[in-house]
Amino acid sequence: MSQTAAHIADDWNKGAIPGMTGPSRGFVAHVLVALTALFGLNWLVVTYVPFEIKMIGSSYLIFFYHFPGAINGALFYLGLFAFSVAYLRTKKPVWDRRARSAAAVGFLANMVLLVTGSTWAKAAWNAWWVWSDPRLMSAAVASLIFLGYLMLQSAVEEPARRRQISAVYGILAFVNIPVVHFSIQWFGQTSHPMKFDAMSAESIVHTRWYAVAAFLVLYSALYRWRYDRTTRNERVEEALNRIRRIEERTHA
Amino acid sequence: MSSGPQSGPQCGASPSATSPTQWGAYCALVRWDWVREMKKKTTLISMGVMGLITLFLFSFAIPISSTKAEILEDTRAGILWVTFLFAATIGIDRAFRNDAESGLLEGLLLAPVERMTLYFARVTSTLLFVVTLQGFLFVLFLVLFNQSISGEGLVGLIVSAIATDVGFVTIGVLISAMTWSLPGGDVMLRILLFPMLLPILNVTVEVADRAFDGRAPTAQQLGMLFAVDALFLGAGSLLFEHLVNDSGGSS
Amino acid sequence: MSTAALRVHSVWKRFGARDALAGVSLEAPRGACFALLGHNGSGKTTLLRILSTLWQPTEGDIEVLGYSLAKDASAIRARIGVVLDRHLLPRDFSLRDGLRMYADLHAVPDAAARIESLAARLGLARRLRDPVRTFSRGMGQRASICRALLHDPEVLLLDEPFTGLDAAALDVTESVIEEIKAAGRTVVLVTHDLERAARLATHAVVLSNGRKVFEGDPVAAASVAGSAS
Numbered sequence A: 001m002s003q004t005a006a007h008i009a010d011d012w013n014k015g016a017i018p019g020m021t022g023p024s025r026g027f028v029a030h031v032l033v034a035l036t037a038l039f040g041l042n043w044l045v046v047t048y049v050p051f052e053i054k055m056i057g058s059s060y061l062i063f064f065y066h067f068p069g070a071i072n073g074a075l076f077y078l079g080l081f082a083f084s085v086a087y088l089r090t091k092k093p094v095w096d097r098r099a100r101s102a103a104a105v106g107f108l109a110n111m112v113l114l115v116t117g118s119t120w121a122k123a124a125w126n127a128w129w130v131w132s133d134p135r136l137m138s139a140a141v142a143s144l145i146f147l148g149y150l151m152l153q154s155a156v157e158e159p160a161r162r163r164q165i166s167a168v169y170g171i172l173a174f175v176n177i178p179v180v181h182f183s184i185q186w187f188g189q190t191s192h193p194m195k196f197d198a199m200s201a202e203s204i205v206h207t208r209w210y211a212v213a214a215f216l217v218l219y220s221a222l223y224r225w226r227y228d229r230t231t232r233n234e235r236v237e238e239a240l241n242r243i244r245r246i247e248e249r250t251h252a
Numbered sequence B: 001m002s003s004g005p006q007s008g009p010q011c012g013a014s015p016s017a018t019s020p021t022q023w024g025a026y027c028a029l030v031r032w033d034w035v036r037e038m039k040k041k042t043t044l045i046s047m048g049v050m051g052l053i054t055l056f057l058f059s060f061a062i063p064i065s066s067t068k069a070e071i072l073e074d075t076r077a078g079i080l081w082v083t084f085l086f087a088a089t090i091g092i093d094r095a096f097r098n099d100a101e102s103g104l105l106e107g108l109l110l111a112p113v114e115r116m117t118l119y120f121a122r123v124t125s126t127l128l129f130v131v132t133l134q135g136f137l138f139v140l141f142l143v144l145f146n147q148s149i150s151g152e153g154l155v156g157l158i159v160s161a162i163a164t165d166v167g168f169v170t171i172g173v174l175i176s177a178m179t180w181s182l183p184g185g186d187v188m189l190r191i192l193l194f195p196m197l198l199p200i201l202n203v204t205v206e207v208a209d210r211a212f213d214g215r216a217p218t219a220q221q222l223g224m225l226f227a228v229d230a231l232f233l234g235a236g237s238l239l240f241e242h243l244v245n246d247s248g249g250s251s
Numbered sequence C: 001m002s003t004a005a006l007r008v009h010s011v012w013k014r015f016g017a018r019d020a021l022a023g024v025s026l027e028a029p030r031g032a033c034f035a036l037l038g039h040n041g042s043g044k045t046t047l048l049r050i051l052s053t054l055w056q057p058t059e060g061d062i063e064v065l066g067y068s069l070a071k072d073a074s075a076i077r078a079r080i081g082v083v084l085d086r087h088l089l090p091r092d093f094s095l096r097d098g099l100r101m102y103a104d105l106h107a108v109p110d111a112a113a114r115i116e117s118l119a120a121r122l123g124l125a126r127r128l129r130d131p132v133r134t135f136s137r138g139m140g141q142r143a144s145i146c147r148a149l150l151h152d153p154e155v156l157l158l159d160e161p162f163t164g165l166d167a168a169a170l171d172v173t174e175s176v177i178e179e180i181k182a183a184g185r186t187v188v189l190v191t192h193d194l195e196r197a198a199r200l201a202t203h204a205v206v207l208s209n210g211r212k213v214f215e216g217d218p219v220a221a222a223s224v225a226g227s228a229s
């Protein structure tokens, strides 16, 4: 009997059951910085860059919200790739949690890219969707590929199997990005030319990279939120499993 | 390829542990896959019939009459490839599902064969089915849609189709190994597979379009297709073992 | 070099909340017939599947014939024969073709003769041409034993091999096990047939809820397993 008690204590001490604490101070600060940075971006867009540039007009302003979607999306997809590789090498669930969180945020950035792109298309070409635009197309195809990753999460029931399949798919999805990009860039129907050289003014370049940084702060806050949440859920699940095991052992 | 590690213990009592070379195992797997399919041809027949039905469905989508022949000229390459895709996916979906359900997959996993060999063998046999199917559907397409193709165009089409199929099947078999065990795995296969194929379809449809006009594919187009093949083959051979090996369970 | 045919060191297999194996260790010398006993759900099949390389342990180390399960799985597979609950033969093939397929995969020399003699031994000589899907349960089990013996394995892993067998087939299976033992090879026998286990086995382990509760003499093990359930 005392041996069973020792087992229970041992099992219990492997990890405390996580409390339902609110967001940490660090996280709140992170979000505040993100909001301030975005406010700063709006301020720059209103005051610093020219309101209109020749041949493009004012609709180009959406570019400062569009471009970060592309860069940050790619960055988080890169994270998904790296975390998936790490998971397959180590089989540690923490990498799967990181991969899943990165995929969700990457997908969000991808959607922002698509929605702003589509809005821009409406302003520039008077159509929400332009099949012949290679940027819209590759963003859409990439979003479909990574949507598959998110769908896999609920499709596989057994957790260890889910992690394995997701990691493989995550790697595959990332490897596909250059394929998507080049095949559509090189072989799409001739697209509407975008006059990017008109946007090489110093103020525009500065604001564009500031926008990437500002959104990166926001996306990393979201990543952190997702990661903390999945970590907590898994801890709770583990704690429940421990309780079930203890229960069985005391019955036996 | 050598078989068996040299580091293992000497089994003096029994000199019987034979393990085949990986090449021998590969050939055996491909041959027996083919023999198995030829017993009943269920997969080939379902793929062929599905392709036929898809071709008929396209006749609704596109107003095909003698006065509008040019519409068909613009769309025929796409029709052909979408038909190939829908039909071939049936075979890809079955690359593991049937064997897993009948228990045969476990038997294959118990054989002294590297996982990579198993993967390449399955890719090869699936590729054979898909190419056979495409030959049949292509002739059917020419007849039903009253099309013709020049000899030069045909060569370009065949080369590009095979280059596309290799990429399609390598990635398809890999995803099939992910989805066969899932509830609703057949739908999931398509959801995961089709977006990954959009880029190469984009290229190969353009090549097919040129082929119908009697023009050869450009070097850049073929280069793209072969590069994708190499990329997918590399990814598939590295990743496959993670899908068929047991995960060890969660802690 | 090790003389043990099997070495299992504190193996765990975890399915979510359930520990199918909780720290099992055991060692079987070459030439042993090792009986794995225990009630339903005690973890016998789980251990056998891990030994067969189909499953990986959540934790723990395993060596089969001195090869590490984690590193040399392919070498192990070449040297083991496995009988599971299903016969693993292609259903639409004749028995002969199904066995020939496995013979090819194992590079069995002189496969045709070997198939003939094994089938004759297990009383399936006249059914070699029939599709496996038409087999009765006992015939499927006999076919499964044929498949497992095809490449003359050094270690035979048997999960309830006697299920569905008639008296004649039981005798054959028993004598096959005796021969394998005599040849210095190893058998792992999972069964609920305690009498037979006591008669055939040289070593025995009783599992209960994934833990080893008894190890030692087969006759004593059989009585432990008999009283536990």
Ligand SMILES: Nc1ncnc2c1ncn2[C@@H]1O[C@H](COP(=O)(O)OP(=O)(O)OP(=O)(O)O)[C@@H](O)[C@H]1O
Pocket (backbone or CB within 6 Å): C015, C018, C019, C020, C038, C039, C040, C041, C042, C043, C044, C045, C046, C047
């Ligand atoms: N794939 C699985 N998923 C979840 N739990 C499993 C799985 N396979 C086995 N188990 C569990 O592991 C435990 C051991 O099962 P196992 O099949 O090894 O038992 P066994 O000793 O072979 O029983 P039997 O005598 O009935 O064949 C059982 O509690 C079972 O529910």
Ligand SMILES: [Mg+2]
Pocket (backbone or CB within 6 Å): C044, C045, C046, C159
């Ligand atoms: Mg069992």
